[in-house]
Amino acid sequence: xxxxxxxxxxxxxxxxxxxxxxxxxxxxxxxxxxxxxxxxxxxxxxxxxxxxxxxxxxxxxxxxxxxxxxxxxxxxxxxxxxxxxxxxxxxxxxxxxxxxxxxxxxxxxxxxxxxxxxxxxxxxxxxxxxxxxxxxxxxxxxxxxxxxxxxxxxxxxxxxxxxxxxxxxxxxxxxxxxxxxxxxxxxxxxxxxxxxxxxxxxxxxxxxxxxxxxxxxxxxxxxxxxxxxxxxxxxxxxxxxxxxxxxxxxxxxxxxxxxxxxxxxxxxxxxxxxxxxxxxxxxxxxxxxxxxxxxxxxxxxxxxxxxxxxxxxxxxxxxxxxxxxxxxxxxxxxxxxxxxxxxxxxxxxxxxxxxxxxxxxxxxxxxxxxxxxxxxxxxxxxxxxxxxxxxxxxxxxxxxxxxxxxxxxxxxxxxxxxxxxxxxxxxxxxxxxxxxxxxxxxxxxxxxxxxxxxxxxxxxxxxxxxx
Amino acid sequence: xxxxxxxxxxxxxxxxxxxxxxxxxxxxxxxxxxxxxxxxxxxxxxxxxxxxxxxxxxxxxxxxxxxxxxxxxxxxxxxxxxxxxxxxxxxxxxxxxxxxxxxxxxxxxxxxxxxxxxxxxxxxxxxxxxxxxxxxxxxxxxxxxxxxxxxxxxxxxxxxxxxxxxxxxxxxxxxxxxxxxxxxxxxxxxxxxxxxxxxxxxxxxxxxxxxxxxxxx
Numbered sequence: 190x191x192x193x194x195x196x197x198x199x200x201x202x203x204x205x206x207x208x209x210x211x212x213x214x215x216x217x218x219x220x221x222x223x224x225x226x227x228x229x230x231x232x233x234x235x236x237x238x239x240x241x242x243x244x245x246x247x248x249x250x251x252x253x254x255x256x257x258x259x260x261x262x263x264x265x266x267x268x269x270x271x272x273x274x275x276x277x278x279x280x281x282x283x284x285x286x287x288x289x290x291x292x293x294x295x296x297x298x299x300x301x302x303x304x305x306x307x308x309x310x311x312x313x314x315x316x317x318x319x320x321x322x323x324x325x326x327x328x329x330x331x332x333x334x335x336x337x338x339x340x341x342x343x344x345x346x347x348x349x350x351x352x353x354x355x356x357x358x359x360x361x362x363x364x365x366x367x368x369x370x371x372x373x374x375x376x377x378x379x380x381x382x383x384x385x386x387x388x389x390x391x392x393x394x395x396x397x398x399x400x401x402x403x404x405x406x407x408x409x410x411x412x413x414x415x416x417x418x419x420x421x422x423x424x425x426x427x428x429x430x431x432x433x434x435x436x437x438x439x440x441x442x443x444x445x446x447x448x449x450x451x452x453x454x455x456x457x458x459x460x461x462x463x464x465x466x467x468x469x470x471x472x473x474x475x476x477x478x479x480x481x482x483x484x485x486x487x488x489x490x491x492x493x494x495x496x497x498x499x500x501x502x503x504x505x506x507x508x509x510x511x512x513x514x515x516x517x518x519x520x521x522x523x524x525x526x527x528x529x530x531x532x533x534x535x536x537x538x539x540x541x542x543x544x545x546x547x548x549x550x551x552x553x554x555x556x557x558x559x560x561x562x563x564x565x566x567x568x569x570x571x572x573x574x575x576x577x578x579x580x581x582x583x584x585x586x587x588x589x590x591x592x593x594x595x596x597x598x599x600x601x602x603x604x605x606x607x608x609x610x611x612x613x614x615x616x617x618x619x620x621x622x623x624x625x626x627x628x629x630x631x632x633x634x635x636x637x638x639x640x641x642x643x644x645x646x647x648x649x650x651x652x653x654x655x656x
Numbered sequence: 657x658x659x660x661x662x663x664x665x666x667x668x669x670x671x672x673x674x675x676x677x678x679x680x681x682x683x684x685x686x687x688x689x690x691x692x693x694x695x696x697x698x699x700x701x702x703x704x705x706x707x708x709x710x711x712x713x714x715x716x717x718x719x720x721x722x723x724x725x726x727x728x729x730x731x732x733x734x735x736x737x738x739x740x741x742x743x744x745x746x747x748x749x750x751x752x753x754x755x756x757x758x759x760x761x762x763x764x765x766x767x768x769x770x771x772x773x774x775x776x777x778x779x780x781x782x783x784x785x786x787x788x789x790x791x792x793x794x795x796x797x798x799x800x801x802x803x804x805x806x807x808x809x810x811x812x813x814x815x816x817x818x819x820x821x822x823x824x825x826x827x828x829x830x831x832x833x834x835x836x837x838x839x840x841x842x843x844x845x846x847x848x849x850x851x852x853x854x855x856x857x858x859x860x861x862x863x864x865x866x867x868x869x870x871x872x873x
Contacts, residue, residue: 478743479713482765483668489769490674497681511769518766522744531744535719540748547747547799554802590802 199432200403207395214391218384225377232370238292239363242299245289246356250349252278252285253310257345260318264325264332272322282310293355296362302355309348317344406430410441422449459631460566467529467569474529482521489514533572537562538602541572542593549591550583551608557595563602567652570628571595571604574636577621578606578648586610586646597654604650613642622648659685660782663703665696665722666711666741675709675768682775691715693725700729700736707737707782711765712749723749730756737781741765745791751871754786758860761787761823786823786863793821796870808850816843821866825859 259275262268286307293299317340325332406429413424424445426438489511496507525531533541539557546553562568575593582588588610595604622638629636634652662684666672672689679686687703690696692715700708708729712722726738737759742749750762761781767789768774777787797806797818809817819829826844830837848855853869856862 482743483671486765487670487674490678493771515769532746547795552800552802
């Protein structure tokens with residue numbers, strides 16, 4: 190890990206940090222919303238309270254109005270029935286005033302006004318209204334004086350004024366509470382907008398970061414792994430990721446390099462095996478031809494020499510021995526040829542392929558347009574491919590002709606054996622061509638078998654010569 | 657005419673000594689034996705043998721040293737006959753040698769064990785005739801070809817063609833087949849006509865024509 194990586198930490202740490210940021214942002218947005226909701230609920234309660242206070246105050250006002258109206262009508266008419274609203278109002282007023290005082294208990298200012306209103310009403314009843322009614326009962330005319338009526342009106346006005354002040358004060362309270370809740374709502378909306386925008390930006394940034402830091406490198410690595418699996422051992426991943434991703438990329442590259450080395454080692458080892466086996470075959474062939482065969486020929490010559498000076502009967506027996514040796518020599522030559530074609534070492538691909546063509550059971554037309562000698566393993570591979578392909582053409586393909594073509598191009602030997610047989614050969618099924626594929630691959634070449642049913646079989650080999 | 661003077665080249669001591677004693681017994685004058693091509697060339701240059709018998713594979717490379725030496729001898733001493741001995745059948749080598757001129761022969765090494773036939777071959781080569789191993793001819797005749805003109809030949813004609821390709825004269829062919837020379841002549845004329853080959857009295861040119869025809873079909 191580089192210093193930069195150590196400072197930045199692993200991918201896991203980055204993900205945790207980014208998630209934490211997102212959580213804090215979204216969380217604070219919710220906290221602000223929660224507070225706003227709380228504030229809104231408070232202002233709603235205040236509105237309900239204000240409505241109750243106003244209702245109560247208006248009720249008191251109406252009852253006071255009932256007192257004044259009932260008293261005036263009674264004094265003017267003297268009829269008892271006009272006194273009924275007055276009596277009802279007198280009964281209900283004390284509890285109504287108490288209820289108003291209770292409603293405004295939270296505000297000392299308003300409590301003072303409510304108490305003042307209560308006192309004025311009590312004073313109105315006991316100091317003015319009741320004496321007026323009694324006076325009217327006693328002497329209706331004295332009660333109808335202008336002065337008395339004016340005092341009543343004045344008292345009622347004073348009570349109204351106190352109550353109106355209370356109502357205005359309560360309305361004022363309600364308005365300011367409304368303004369406060371509006372402010373809270375605006376604040377909440379701004380906070381929510383900010384939180385939303387911040388979250389979107391953060392999530393987008395996070396997504397882009399994750400894509401660049403994790404998804405893309407992993408995808409690239411996966412593609413390379415596919416190519417690696419397909420046999421392209423030269424693939425490498427650019428080591429651009431961070432933390433664990435970089436570790437993954439580096440590990441992949443190390444693995445690919447090891448695979449490449451192992452594969453090259455294996456190929457080299459196979460090539461060595463093939464070469465060593467070819468050399469062994471060549472040595473055995475030479476030992477058979479130049480060692481054992483020479484010795485047998487010498488022995489046969491000795492037998493012939495003895496035969497020449499032997500009496501008749503014995504000479505015939507020795508003749509049989511010499512003929513036996515001769516037959517053995519023929520067999521020996523056959524065996525030696527199967528082990529290694531001497532002409533391949535002596536003449537190269539052209540003469541060796543023409544020899545195969547002469548011995549083929551299918552007519553073969555050969556075109557080898559070079560006499561250059563190539564490295565022994567390449568000549569051997571070419572020879573065995575032609576040999577196997579011609580054997581297959583004669584044995585399985587029912588061919589009437591085969592064509593062998595070999596030429597050199599750009600430091601490669603290009604060789605093809607084509608027949609006009611039945612085709613449809615499956616090289617993966619027990620054909621000798623599999624072993625040859627190994628031999629060709631060991632030399633870094635390719636072997637392709639095309640064998641469509643009814644279209645004949647073509648075996649093509651491309652071998653690099655530079656070695 | 658005196659005894660045929662022979663030089664023998666083979667890297668196997670036992671074999672070349674055995675061959676030398678065989679030839680001595682058969683009335684040849686063995687000038688000497690050599691273990692490789694260089695030695696042989698020296699001997700040829702200094703002693704001028706009538707005939708050399710050469711193994712194809714010899715030191716130092718055990719490849720075609722004998723064939724190379726034969727080429728040199730044919731160029732420097734065209735009057736010296738050359739018989740090549742090979743450990744195995746190699747048609748291309750045989751054709752290469754036949755093209756080098758008259759008085760040449762190519763035989764499998766194991767043919768020396770059939771003494772009479774071998775000595776007869778030697779004498780033919782020494783006389784300026786040609787000898788080609790039956791196995792070489794066999795391989796050439798057996799080669800499959802499309803639209804093969806040889807298919808037009810009768811069994812007897814194929815036998816005659818093979819013997820002619822081995823370098824035998826009409827008389828030689830007649831002896832092998834137990835027929836009269838006239839019969840062989842008739843067969844040969846028929847064969848040459850069927851194969852569209854020119855008639856010639858020169859045995860070597862006839863062998864060369866037939867071999868070239870067989871090898872180039």
